[in-house]
Amino acid sequence: MTYNGTILSKGIAIESAYLYTSYHVIPDKKTIADDEKAQAVGRYEKAKATASNELENIRARLDDADKAKIFTAHIDIIEDEAIDDEIRESINAEGYAEDWAIYSAYEKYIKILGGVEDPMIRERAADLNDVEKRLLRCLAGIPEKRLEKLDQPIVLVAHDLNPSDTAMLDREMVRGIVVEKGGATSHSAIIARSYGIPLLCVEKAMQMIAPDNLLIVDALDGVLYIKPDMATLVDYEKKRGRWKEHINDVSRYLSVQPVCTDGTKVDIELNIGSAKPEEMGNAEYTSGVGLFRTEFIYMECNTLPTEDRQLEIYKSVLSRFEGKPVTLRTLDIGGDKVLECLKLPIEQNPFLGKRALRLCFDHSDIFKTQLRAALRASAYGDLRLMFPMVSSMDDFYRARTIVDEVKENLREAHISFNEKIKLGIMIEIPAIALLADHIVKEVDFASIGTNDLTQYFLAVDRMNTSVSNYYQNYHPALFRLIAYVAREFKKANKQLSVCGELSSDPLAAAVFIGLGIRKLSMSGAFVAGIKKMICSMNTADAEEIAKHIQDFPTAKHVENYLKEMLSEFI
Numbered sequence: 035m036t037y038n039g040t041i042l043s044k045g046i047a048i049e050s051a052y053l054y055t056s057y058h059v060i061p062d063k064k065t066i067a068d069d070e071k072a073q074a075v076g077r078y079e080k081a082k083a084t085a086s087n088e089l090e091n092i093r094a095r096l097d098d099a100d101k102a103k104i105f106t107a108h109i110d111i112i113e114d115e116a117i118d119d120e121i122r123e124s125i126n127a128e129g130y131a132e133d134w135a136i137y138s139a140y141e142k143y144i145k146i147l148g149g150v151e152d153p154m155i156r157e158r159a160a161d162l163n164d165v166e167k168r169l170l171r172c173l174a175g176i177p178e179k180r181l182e183k184l185d186q187p188i189v190l191v192a193h194d195l196n197p198s199d200t201a202m203l204d205r206e207m208v209r210g211i212v213v214e215k216g217g218a219t220s221h222s223a224i225i226a227r228s229y230g231i232p233l234l235c236v237e238k239a240m241q242m243i244a245p246d247n248l249l250i251v252d253a254l255d256g257v258l259y260i261k262p263d264m265a266t267l268v269d270y271e272k273k274r275g276r277w278k279e280h281i282n283d284v285s286r287y288l289s290v291q292p293v294c295t296d297g298t299k300v301d302i303e304l305n306i307g308s309a310k311p312e313e314m315g316n317a318e319y320t321s322g323v324g325l326f327r328t329e330f331i332y333m334e335c336n337t338l339p340t341e342d343r344q345l346e347i348y349k350s351v352l353s354r355f356e357g358k359p360v361t362l363r364t365l366d367i368g369g370d371k372v373l374e375c376l377k378l379p380i381e382q383n384p385f386l387g388k389r390a391l392r393l394c395f396d397h398s399d400i401f402k403t404q405l406r407a408a409l410r411a412s413a414y415g416d417l418r419l420m421f422p423m424v425s426s427m428d429d430f431y432r433a434r435t436i437v438d439e440v441k442e443n444l445r446e447a448h449i450s451f452n453e454k455i456k457l458g459i460m461i462e463i464p465a466i467a468l469l470a471d472h473i474v475k476e477v478d479f480a481s482i483g484t485n486d487l488t489q490y491f492l493a494v495d496r497m498n499t500s501v502s503n504y505y506q507n508y509h510p511a512l513f514r515l516i517a518y519v520a521r522e523f524k525k526a527n528k529q530l531s532v533c534g535e536l537s538s539d540p541l542a543a544a545v546f547i548g549l550g551i552r553k554l555s556m557s558g559a560f561v562a563g564i565k566k567m568i569c570s571m572n573t574a575d576a577e578e579i580a581k582h583i584q585d586f587p588t589a590k591h592v593e594n595y596l597k598e599m600l601s602e603f604i
């Protein structure tokens with residue numbers, strides 16, 4: 035059987051399917067007869083034992099001490115006497131079934147903790163929630179599925195993946211991913227691309243694929259094969275071989291200097307989401323970090339990372355980049371990025387809601403903790419601060435004032451930091467792009483976030499596959515807007531880069547060079563390919579191309595023209 039899909043990360047995978055669903059069921063509020071109570075308690079005890087066992091196993095397999103601590107905390111919750119008594123009481127005295135007894139006891143505590151002022155206590159609600167789901171799943175007899183440590187190579191199949199699922203998955207064993215939902219610039223897709231894992235979006239995939247079905251994920255031509263025949267399999271082994279050869283060929287450019295044929299130098303920087311060695315692997319072949327998506331540090335924890343923990347991470351990134359600039363983007367939560375450690379109200383339009391800087395203004399304790407950690411880290415290297423979701427000059431002024439306050443507190447406490455730390459913004463909202471002439475006077479630098487800029491400029495949800503044909507990366511109006519920003523930054527002689535996914539597309543990257551942008555930031559997996567394009571390119575030609583495309587009426591015209599002009603360089 036073959037199905038068409040949307041390519042979210044290129045490549046080919048041939049492995050058995052592993053169906054992943056996270057367990058989330060709210061039990062019915064039902065009562066039981068007196069003679070069933072003993073059995074109900076027995077089933078609860080069995081679920082408790084299974085859950086504890088699972089947690090012990092996970093803890094034993096983890097090398098990371100910090101992550102192991104989370105699971106110790108979960109074991110403690112399961113053993114908590116107050117909750118345990120309450121569940122037993124609910125079954126024995128009130129006559130409720132064991133699933134409702136577990137659910138109602140946990141929900142009661144989740145509500146209490148969720149309403150507490152102190153954020154450290156509030157975060158414990160997320161742990162309780164996790165344990166509650168685990169207990170209910172064990173009670174239902176459903177085996178656990180985790181993505182961090184897998185025993186054999188698989189193609190992961192899921193309705194949808196949270197960025198935190200994707201960030202935690204076993205990169206060795208997950209050879210391909212099929213999802214039913216997710217746009218090309220969803221954070222799961224961005225992570226899959228940075229890991230080099232082929233990812234296809236196929237409607238109703240979960241219904242069509244059974245566990246262990248052999249799959250071919252052709253994320254080069256956008257086709258999914260379920261239980262392919264022998265001949266197809268043989269063809270695909272060859273196709274996969276040719277793709278690997280192509281990747282090897284491009285990878286020869288990894289260590290070269292990114293210099294155009296006329297001698298123009300371009301800085302290639304890295305996009306990272308953690309201080310993990312796998313993410314910073316290409317540090318020596320780049321000029322620094324152009325985008326450190328710090329929210330991923332928060333996503334990996336069940337509690338908000340402390341100032342000291344953040345300081346440690348930021349310092350380790352600075353030390354890995356040995357004096358090169360590291361651009362730390364402050365917390366960008368909201369949209370498709372949710373935090374287990376900070377429960378936030380559900381919004382109807384999360385991408386247009388309380389996201390990123392807006393959320394930080396509301397949670398100034400969290401924002402200031404991050405700024406303190408970042409400023410303290412700035413004493414150890416060239417750390418820069420960049421604010422996401424800036425929609426007006428006021429947003430920037432307000433963020434800068436908070437930075438000034440935190441600086442003052444550090445001075446009073448005689449804690450050293452870089453007094454001249456550079457402050458910049460992401461240009462990802464059209465309004466601030468059109469105020470480039472004003473914002474350029476205030477900031478030290480800016481970076482264009484094409485993922486959100488495309489979404490907000492073209493009024494198209496970056497996550498919604500049903501409108502993905504409206505998410506047009508090559509829309510000529512988008513290039514006109516970026517051209518305007520580039521002109522203003524050039525006039526003011528201020529640094530401008532591009533750090534959205536478009537910077538890792540050789541066709542678009544050539545246009546950015548033609549617009550005078552000399553800094554591109556991307557995941558490690560794309561560095562070699564972009565260097566190849568730069569080394570084959572002449573800036574005068576790039577300028578001509580960049581000028582020409584702004585006159586085209588449609589994205590298709592732009593794409594065809596770029597392919598015609600640049601295909602030999604990619």
Ligand code: PEP
Pocket residue numbers: 325327366462482483484485486487533534535
């Ligand atoms: C962007 O919007 O282009 C960007 C780089 O930020 P993120 O993808 O994390 O929203």
Ligand code: MG
Pocket residue numbers: 422462483485486
């Ligand atoms: Mg963004």
